[in-house]
Amino acid sequence: MAATMQDVADLAQVSLSTVSYALSGKRPVGAETRVRIESAMAELGFRRHAAARALASRRTHVLAVAYPVYGVALGATLNEIVAGAAAAARAAEYELVLWPVSSVEPEMLHELAGQRTADGVVLMEVALDDPRIAVVETAGLACALIGRTEDPGDHVWVDIDFEDALEQSVAHLVELGHRDIAFINRSQASLDAGYGPVVRAQRGYERAMAARGLRPLAVPCDVTPPAGRRAVQRLLADVPDITGVIVMNELALFGVAGALREAGRSVPRDVSVIAVAVAHEISEMYERPLTYLAPPGPEQGARAIRGLLEVLDGHPAPAGANLPCVLHVRETTGPAPRH
Amino acid sequence: MAATMQDVADLAQVSLSTVSYALSGKRPVGAETRVRIESAMAELGFRRHAAARALASRRTHVLAVAYPVYGVALGATLNEIVAGAAAAARAAEYELVLWPVSSVEPEMLHELAGQRTADGVVLMEVALDDPRIAVVETAGLACALIGRTEDPGDHVWVDIDFEDALEQSVAHLVELGHRDIAFINRSQASLDAGYGPVVRAQRGYERAMAARGLRPLAVPCDVTPPAGRRAVQRLLADVPDITGVIVMNELALFGVAGALREAGRSVPRDVSVIAVAVAHEISEMYERPLTYLAPPGPEQGARAIRGLLEVLDGHPAPAGANLPCVLHVRETTGPAPRH
DNA sequence: GCGCTTCGTCGAAGCGCTTCGATGGATCCG
DNA sequence: CGGATCCATCGAAGCGCTTCGACGAAGCGC
Numbered sequence: 001m002a003a004t005m006q007d008v009a010d011l012a013q014v015s016l017s018t019v020s021y022a023l024s025g026k027r028p029v030g031a032e033t034r035v036r037i038e039s040a041m042a043e044l045g046f047r048r049h050a051a052a053r054a055l056a057s058r059r060t061h062v063l064a065v066a067y068p069v070y071g072v073a074l075g076a077t078l079n080e081i082v083a084g085a086a087a088a089a090r091a092a093e094y095e096l097v098l099w100p101v102s103s104v105e106p107e108m109l110h111e112l113a114g115q116r117t118a119d120g121v122v123l124m125e126v127a128l129d130d131p132r133i134a135v136v137e138t139a140g141l142a143c144a145l146i147g148r149t150e151d152p153g154d155h156v157w158v159d160i161d162f163e164d165a166l167e168q169s170v171a172h173l174v175e176l177g178h179r180d181i182a183f184i185n186r187s188q189a190s191l192d193a194g195y196g197p198v199v200r201a202q203r204g205y206e207r208a209m210a211a212r213g214l215r216p217l218a219v220p221c222d223v224t225p226p227a228g229r230r231a232v233q234r235l236l237a238d239v240p241d242i243t244g245v246i247v248m249n250e251l252a253l254f255g256v257a258g259a260l261r262e263a264g265r266s267v268p269r270d271v272s273v274i275a276v277a278v279a280h281e282i283s284e285m286y287e288r289p290l291t292y293l294a295p296p297g298p299e300q301g302a303r304a305i306r307g308l309l310e311v312l313d314g315h316p317a318p319a320g321a322n323l324p325c326v327l328h329v330r331e332t333t334g335p336a337p338r339h
Numbered sequence: 340m341a342a343t344m345q346d347v348a349d350l351a352q353v354s355l356s357t358v359s360y361a362l363s364g365k366r367p368v369g370a371e372t373r374v375r376i377e378s379a380m381a382e383l384g385f386r387r388h389a390a391a392r393a394l395a396s397r398r399t400h401v402l403a404v405a406y407p408v409y410g411v412a413l414g415a416t417l418n419e420i421v422a423g424a425a426a427a428a429r430a431a432e433y434e435l436v437l438w439p440v441s442s443v444e445p446e447m448l449h450e451l452a453g454q455r456t457a458d459g460v461v462l463m464e465v466a467l468d469d470p471r472i473a474v475v476e477t478a479g480l481a482c483a484l485i486g487r488t489e490d491p492g493d494h495v496w497v498d499i500d501f502e503d504a505l506e507q508s509v510a511h512l513v514e515l516g517h518r519d520i521a522f523i524n525r526s527q528a529s530l531d532a533g534y535g536p537v538v539r540a541q542r543g544y545e546r547a548m549a550a551r552g553l554r555p556l557a558v559p560c561d562v563t564p565p566a567g568r569r570a571v572q573r574l575l576a577d578v579p580d581i582t583g584v585i586v587m588n589e590l591a592l593f594g595v596a597g598a599l600r601e602a603g604r605s606v607p608r609d610v611s612v613i614a615v616a617v618a619h620e621i622s623e624m625y626e627r628p629l630t631y632l633a634p635p636g637p638e639q640g641a642r643a644i645r646g647l648l649e650v651l652d653g654h655p656a657p658a659g660a661n662l663p664c665v666l667h668v669r670e671t672t673g674p675a676p677r678h
Numbered sequence: 679g680c681g682c683t684t685c686g687t688c689g690a691a692g693c694g695c696t697t698c699g700a701t702g703g704a705t706c707c708g
Numbered sequence: 709c710g711g712a713t714c715c716a717t718c719g720a721a722g723c724g725c726t727t728c729g730a731c732g733a734a735g736c737g738c
Contacts, residue, residue, distance in 0.1 A: 002455070002479060004724055015688045020726060027727095030686055047453035051393035052724035055693045060390065062456070067437060069421045073620055075414025079439075082408045086439050086447075095451060098406060098437035100418075100425050108425075112434060114386035116341070117401070140341060225593065226626045251624055254564065258597045258626070281412055285590055287565045287597070343694055354718045359696060366697095369716060391694035394723045 003044035012040035023048070050095075063089050063308055064118040065301075066109060066132065067098040068125055073223075074250050076281040078124065080297025081146060085122060087298070088305035094119075096305070103127075106135045113139035120308040122146060122301075126157075128194050142311045144304040147196055148320060156307030157320040158300045162197050163204030165276050165293050165325040166246070170208035172291075172327060173244040173272060177336035179214055181244035184231050184252055188220035201248050201276065217242070221252045228252025232259035243336045248276035257287050268334035277325055289330035296323040342383035351379035362387070389434075402428050402647055403457040404640075405448060405471065406437035407464055412562075413589050415620040416636060417463065420485060423637025424461060427644035433458075435644070442466075445474045452478035459647040461485060461640070465496075467533050481650045483643040486535060487659065495646030496659040497639045501536050502543030504615050504632050504664040505585070509547035511630075511666060512583040512611060516675035518553055520583035523570050523591055527559035540587050540615065556581070560591045567591025571598035582675045587615035596626050607673035616664055628669035635662040 009016045014033055021027040022037045029037070040046075054060040065085055072078065082098065089096040097118065101108045103125055113121065113136050120142035123132050128150045136143040144156035166183070173181050183205045185191065190198045202218055209216040217239060221231040231252060235242060236259075245260075247253050253275055257267070265271045267288070275283060275292040283290045300323060307318050348355045353372055360366040361376045368376070379385075393399040404424055411417065421437065428435040436457065440447045442464055452460065452475050459481035462471050467489045475482045483495035505522070512520050522544045524530065529537045541557055548555040556578060560570040570591060574581055575598075584599075586592050592614055596606070604610045606627070614622060614631040622629045639662060646657050 006724080016725085017689075017727075018687060021687085024726080027687085028685060033686080047455075049394075049724050050454035050456045051390045051399065052693090053726075054390035055388075055394050055695085056724075056726040058693075058726090064436075069414075069418040069425070071620070072414045072418055073624060075408075075411045075417065078414065079408040079411055082439050086408070090447075095454070095456070096439060097403075097456075098439055100421050100435060100437055108429075115389035115434070116386075117389045117434070117436075225624050229626060254593050254624075255626070258600065261597065261601065281410070285412065285564050285593075287568060287594070345694080355695085356697080356719075357717055360717085363696080366717085367715060372716080388694055391723090392696075394725085395694075395696040397696090397723070 002049075003046045004049070005046070007044055008037065008040045008046050011044065012036040059312075060117060060119050061093065062095045062097060062118045063120050063122065063305060064097050064099045064112070065122045066101050066103075066124060068103045069100040070102045074282060076279040077250065077277075077295065077297060080279050080281075080295075081124065081301040081304075084298025084301030085305045086301070088302035092305070092309050094305075094309070103132075106132045110135050110139070113141050116140070119312055120144065122304045122308065126196075128196060142308050144308045144311075146300055146304055152320055154317050155320075156304065156311060156317045158303045158307070159320065159322050160197065160277060160295055160300070161322040161324045162201040162248075162277070163207070164322075165248075166201050166204030167208045168293060168325065168327050169246045169274050169276055170205065170212070170214075172274065172329070172333065173246070173336075174212055174214075176244075176272065176333060178244035178272060179336070180239065180242045181209065181214065181217070181246065182235050182239070182242050183216070183218040184221050184228065184235075184245060184247045184249055184256070185218055186220065186249050187222045191220055197277075205246070221249055223249055223251045225251055225253075225255035225258075228255025229259040230255070232256050233263070236263050236265070242271065244272045244274070244333075246274050246276060250275075250278055250282055253278065253282075253286065267332050270337055272333035272336070274333055280328075283328070283330075286332070288332065291328065291330045291333040293325035293327050295325050299323055341388070342385045343388070344385070346383055347376065347379045347385050350383065351375040398651075399456060399458050400432065401434045401436055401457045402459050402461065402644060403436050403438045403451070404461045405440050405442075405463060407442045408439040409441045413621060416589065416616075416618040416634065419618050419620075419634070419636025420463065420640040420643075423640030424644045425640070426637070427641035431644070431648050433644075433648070440471075442471075445471045449474050449478070452480050455479070458651055459483065461643045461647065465535075467535060481647050483647045483650075485639055485643055491659055493656050494659075495643065495650060495656045497642045497646070498659065498661050499536065499616060499634055499639070500661040500663045501540040501587075501616070502546070503661075504587075505540050505543030506547045507632060507664065507666050508585045508613050508615055509544065509551070509553075511613065511668070511672065512585070512675075513551055513553075515583075515611065515672060517583035517611060518675070519578065519581045520548065520553065520556070520585065521574050521578070521581050522555070522557040523560050523567065523574075523584060523586045523588055523595070524557055525559065525588050526561050530559055536587075536616075544585065560588055562588055562590045564590055564592075564594035564597075567594025568598040569594070571595050572602070575602050575604070581610065583611045583613070583672075585613050585615060589614075589617055589621055592617065592621075592625065606671050609676055611672035611675070613672050619667075622667070622669075625671070627671065630667065630669045630672040632664035632666050634664050638662055 126147035148157040465484045465486035487496040
């Protein structure tokens with residue numbers, strides 16, 4: 001079977017503990033000895049047995065991401081975060097695993113966390129009052145939030161600055177001369193529930209418009225292409241002179257294009273479209289190069305992991321981070337049409 | 340800190356090993372003793388320490404799914420498989436974790452598998468000649484494939500019967516009177532690479548058409564909405580009397596709708612559209628109730644896990660399974676128009 | 679050149695669990 | 709009613725690693 005540390009020690013003619021120190025660097029090891037150990041490890045194809053290490057060191061060297069697998073249509077945005085987290089974990093010599101959990105029922109999390117198979121957990125899509133946090137902390141694991149609760153306290157959290165994102169969107173369109181700018185947000189239900197991103201985006205939009213003396217026109221919209229299509233149809237019926245549309249709704253986006261085309265509005269000649277918090281990969285699915293605000297996906301993941309590591313090292317949790325989206329101007333926004 | 344088995348034993352006034360047997364059921368335990376142990380566990384909130392258990396039993400009781408997080412736009416189809424796998428694992432008292440890996444570079448897998456943090460691995464989106472299999476098996480882990488290699492040998496594999504799916508699609512349209520039926524497949528590149536699903540679907544389509552004396556018209560198409568749009572435009576330009584379109588391309592699907600509408604073809608009055616191997620959740624994003632062949636997602640995941648468990652229990656690997664898609668007739672297919 | 683620290687190494691004690699062999703009492707059968 | 713059998717339980721030996729204390733050999737200052 002697989003080689004153990006004792007096998008390596010025997011082959012290198014040193015004691016077991018010396019091999020351990022060579023690996024961890026917690027005590028100095030002679031240069032020549034180190035070489036012998038390293039070649040012995042290479043020869044035997046040695047890899048530390050994770051369970052044994054975890055048991056002895058009281059550290060699993062594993063971080064988990066609670067990954068919502070139920071009811072997620074688009075994976076790209078989530079996956080950017082995971083990719084960033086995986087890279088950060090690897091850099092710190094931790095493994096990253098994903099725990100497939102339902103975001104609503106925390107039992108599975110309890111199961112996984114209780115067994116202490118990870119040192120810390122990153123919670124994605126955190127709700128205002130998220131029961132998962134208590135589950136993770138009761139199990140004695142560190143916890144980091146992507147998004148944040150009503151009062152994140154001294155938890156590690158990383159969020160997107162949605163207010164700023166809407167400010168950027170409105171500013172971009174206003175610079176181009178637009179004044180009748182609508183905002184297609186996510187669903188009314190999430191707005192009613194007070195879900196952070198949706199509420200803060202709404203507020204950001206309203207402030208940005210008010211600051212410029214413009215009339216806000218926000219419409220909620222379910223997260224599906226047909227809903228996006230209907231939202232635009234309604235919008236054009238109510239306020240025909242709309243020239244700018246801001247969409248923060250990945251799936252509705254795909255309905256928006258069709259509805260505008262059908263209505264005979266050319267993009268960006270008649271109407272400019274800008275997408276908010278849409279992953280680059282999703283933006284590429286649009287029918288033409290889309291002007292969009294890219295979320296800081298990988299950075300979110302990386303920060304969450306680094307925060308977790310800080311806490312695990314006994315340092316105080318770093319302050320929560322509200323990261324900005326980055327505007328990419330492509331071809332769906334242009335000068336406002338003249339009347 | 341967290342309670343250990345010794346704490347439970349002390350509280351229940353039995354020996355440590357008796358607690359272990361009560362938990363595992365590997366030896367009988369007196370009814371009364373069992374009650375004492377169980378209430379002690381409840382009182383202390385005891386949960387087995389996974390690492391200790393893994394070390395002692397040489398079994399981690401964890402199964403992993405190699406989860407492609409890079410370059411996946413739509414998560415729903417993958418997630419159905421994961422959800423099925425998670426349920427099957429839980430039923431067998433195994434935990435399921437996802438290993439976020441790139442499907443092209445197997446180094447991460449090597450890292451994860453080498454540490455023996457799982458007993459078996461499910462590989463998703465298996466290529467014809469997949470280097471990951473060797474990585475997993477060299478590490479001494481069991482391995483199950485979703486999809487299959489050129490010659491799956493006696494590996495555990497679970498695949499979708501794409502030939503049957505195309506036969507079903509053609510049959511459905513022909514029953515409705517269609518004769519000019521096009522097939523929008525996935526990319527030319529994957530066809531050239533001989534990627535199983537794409538090749539078998541192509542073959543299935545050609546056979547189904549040939550068997551009915553119909554002229555096949557298959558077009559490759561990149562996996563993006565705009566590509567789907569262009570594919571339909573080209574199709575209509577080349578063969579204007581097309582009345583049926585079969586699409587096995589989740590993202591292109593969204594371009595298809597727009598292109599047909601633009602071309603003034605009404606669905607299903609002028610053209611019927613049927614989607615192949617599209618998850619229910621994705622089908623719901625279509626602008627109207629879509630006729631589609633649902634892939635056996637959860638069943639695939641569950642079979643892969645059960646196969647893995649068989650192998651781990653020392654049984655021979657069950658025969659590979661080629662699972663059928665299930666036709667759901669909704670509103671995008673209808674009788675062929677009369678000339 | 680004497681005590682000091684520092685370096686490089688070793689041995690041994692666990693980490694929390696599973697599992698094997700042993701033990702002692704109850705049950706069974708001829 | 710004595711030996712065989714079964715049931716319920718215990719103690720102890722690890723699983724493969726980390727880490728602590730110990731120890732000889734250098735290297736240091738004065």
